[in-house]
Amino acid sequence: NAGVTQTPKFQVLKTGQSMTLQCAQDMNHNSMYWYRQDPGMGLRLIYYSASEGTTDKGEVPNGYNVSRLNKREFSLRLESAAPSQTSVYFCASGWGSTLRDTQYFGPGTRLTVL
Amino acid sequence: EDKVVQSPLSLVVHEGDTVTLNCSYEVTNFRSLLWYKQEKKAPTFLFMLTSSGIEKKSGRLSSILDKKELFSILNITATQTGDSAIYLCAVGHAGGTSYGKLTFGQGTILTVHP
Numbered sequence: 001n002a003g004v005t006q007t008p009k010f011q012v013l014k015t016g017q018s019m020t021l022q023c024a025q026d027m028n029h030n031s032m033y034w035y036r037q038d039p040g041m042g043l044r045l046i047y048y049s050a051s052e053g054t055t056d057k058g059e060v061p062n063g064y065n066v067s068r069l070n071k072r073e074f075s076l077r078l079e080s081a082a083p084s085q086t087s088v089y090f091c092a093s094g095w096g097s098t099l100r101d102t103q104y105f106g107p108g109t110r111l112t113v114l
Numbered sequence: 115e116d117k118v119v120q121s122p123l124s125l126v127v128h129e130g131d132t133v134t135l136n137c138s139y140e141v142t143n144f145r146s147l148l149w150y151k152q153e154k155k156a157p158t159f160l161f162m163l164t165s166s167g168i169e170k171k172s173g174r175l176s177s178i179l180d181k182k183e184l185f186s187i188l189n190i191t192a193t194q195t196g197d198s199a200i201y202l203c204a205v206g207h208a209g210g211t212s213y214g215k216l217t218f219g220q221g222t223i224l225t226v227h228p
Contacts, residue, residue, distance in 0.1 A: 004156075031214050040123070042202060042218040043157070050214075058215070090156060096214030101146045101206030103216060105156035 001026055004106035006091050012112045013081045021076040021109050023091030031096030032074035033058075033103060034066060036087040043090065049074055050096055081113045116141040120203050120219035128227050131193050135222045137203030138185040145208035147179050147186045148216065152200040160188075162206075193226045200224075 004025045013019055025032065030051050035043040045058030049068040063085060065077045074093075078085060088110050094103040117140045127133055137147065146164045150157035161170045163179035163186060170177050174193075179186045190197055200223050204216040 033215075035218075040220055042118075042120075042220045043204075043216075044218070045215065048215060059217075094214050101148060101214050101216065102159050102162055103214070104159070107155045 003027065004091055004093055004104055006089075006106035006109055008109060009107065010110050012114065013078075014114050015082060017081050018077065018079050019081065019111075020078075021089055021091070021111075022073070023075065023106060024073045025091075025093040025104070026072065027093060027104065028071070029093035029095055029104075030071075031094050032068065033092040033094070034064070034074070034076045035090045035092065036060065036085075037090060037108075038087050046076065046089075078111075081111075083113045085111065086113045087111060116205070116207075116217045118203055118205050118217050118219040120201075120222050122222060123220060124223040124225070126225045126227065127193055129194055131226075132189065132191045133193060133224065135188040135190075135201050135203075135224070136185060137187070137219055139203075139205050139217075139219075140184065141205050141207065141217060143208040144181070144205060146206035148204045148206060149177055149186075149188050150202040150204065152202055152221070153198075157202055190224075193224075195226050195228055198224055198226045 033048040034046040047066040091106040092103040121136045149160040161177045166181040177188045200221040203219040
């Protein structure tokens with residue numbers, strides 16, 4: 001089992017460019033999540049998908065869109081990148097059900113916006 | 115607004131020392147408290163606590179939850195250089211549209227010197 005995989009590992013964008021971060025999990029989890037991590041701020045939830053076909057905003061959704069393509073895949077899109085979106089992005093998956101709150105994280109994407 | 119606060123934000127110790135990391139929370143619909151360890155890449159799961167007063171233990175690490183006072187501690191005894199990492203505390207939410215969402219604290223950066 002690969003667990004949670006993310007591509008790319010690193011990306012440099014210019015302000016205004018767009019890109020999509022890809023995430024896939026092979027643990028048959030129902031729920032998937034996108035976080036960003038900035039120094040001193042822990043992990044902040046951008047968007048999540050409780051189940052295939054549903055998505056909801058998290059704490060910091062502005063400037064992002066998501067697609068839950070199927071049960072395995074959850075992508076994050078930056079339509080017009082801004083320097084404030086420079087961050088490390090983590091995808092996670094979990095059961096999202098009673099007493100099974102553990103989430104499993106991908107290796108992260110380090111994004112720099114110039 | 116849900117809040118998870120960790121202290122201290124950073125800690126430097128020597129091998130063999132014992133450390134205690136703190137996590138306090140104010141959240142709606144508390145369901146669980148989780149601890150993660152983050153080295154260079156993705157956070158990895160350590161513990162999930164749901165009941166007050168019951169210690170969870172794994173080797174030199176242990177954790178306990180106090181739901182009355184709304185906090186948890188993570189203890190590491192006989193620290194080793196391999197314990198150097200960011201330790202993240204997160205709270206899982208119950209009910210409604212929460213779907214296993216986690217709210218993370220800022221993290222504690224632990225550095226263990228030989």
